[in-house]
Amino acid sequence: MSLLGFDTLHRMHPDRAEAIAALEVAIRRTLARNPTSAIEDQRLSQQTKLGVAEVGQFLVELMRESALESRVAWVCPTLHGTVREENDLSALPTDLECPVCGQSHRYDPAQIEVFFVATPSLLQSADT
């Protein structure tokens, strides 16, 4: 059985069936490794050999199908762990105390990562 949202992707892009199948395999593998994984275009692009822009487009469409939710993460510039994760950029403060390195950081767009996470519905479809 397909992962949630992938039947819709196939209907929307009948000419990209092979690419969508490769993306589905990559996401399935990612979730099997860790269901709370960060899912993002750069890494999936490397795994599937698809273009970053195309992967990004597919991920946005999966979000519309309630298979993925977007997240923004503030990454510690020193130790590279995620300091804080929010649903929306506006929820991030201008300064914060970092639980990763113990220092204080000022907002820097270079330290912000945007990615997707699987919704419970997507995880359920992966189990069935």
Place this chain on the structure above:
Amino acid sequence: VPTELPQRLARRIIQAQGKGRLEQLLRSRRNRLGLGRGEIQVTGTAEQLEQAAWRAVADRHLAITDLAALVDEIEECGAKHVFLFNMTNAGAAAISYTSLGRFQSPPNVPTESFYADQPSARRTYSVTRNGRTFVKQLHTASYWERDESRSSESLDERIVVSRRQRVRAVNVFNIDPGARTAEIRIDRVRNRDDSNLAHEEFAAFLDSLAPGLHLREHLEPLDIRRAFPRIVEARDETFMSIDHASDASARQIFASRRGEGHGLDIRDHPNWRLHGSDYVRDSINVYWLIREGDDENRIHTIVRGVRFAEHGADVELAKAYVPAHITEAELAHVIARIRHFASDAP
């Protein structure tokens, strides 16, 4: 009761993220006195709760000593660099309530000077609590902070303006003569793990306790490095979102890509294999899990060995940085567990 002091105490609790604990205090008073909802407000915004607390004191529903006791716990137990020691034989013989008894007792009734926002002098008090000798010092600490509104940057010029910030700081020397253990809790002063500031504050606190206390003679730092691999193995009582360790050929960092509360423990990553005696760490960033029934509380600490120079000789001190304002019981739990993992106990 003059309202200024209760207001200051209530504000201090709120500023220290103690809203939940203030709610708890007000609720317990309301229940004990059988008061109605209109008589003591126990929920609301931080501002409303702050007002509710000092009004409860003004209405004599809450003793100012109860409010002060909560401030004491908040000031003494969290947002600290906690240095951990065992007492040497010389220390056990020399350090006692009597030897530190030259310090005055804290006031029975809260006073303006004891709870001043910026104490005018370094004031040290000693008291015995539950068989422990407890020395508490208040003073005004300072640090430099960049003033963003007056700093500027253009193509050809950078102007950085720093302003000296002065804040109330509370340091504590806590001795358990029975267990022959001691800890020095140094106020972190600012909202970060500033090791230079911690070092300066630690040295100044030690100086102020002399001649009753000699660091090298009386106290033996906990051998914290031996605790690291054991803490890493203690999966049932710790959570780690980051780990950095090295062996003889490589340094490795594993850092969770998800924020706190979302990701898996980094030790569950399939490639994490940083356990065992081959891997060493300079510090460990760990959440201690404290469970009460179905509730689980996570206390964040960064535990490390830090060099401290005293009379030309370097010693490595065991330090646990505890950023949050936690309760006495939570701090005691964390310290006991770190001590356990640094000890010979199985």
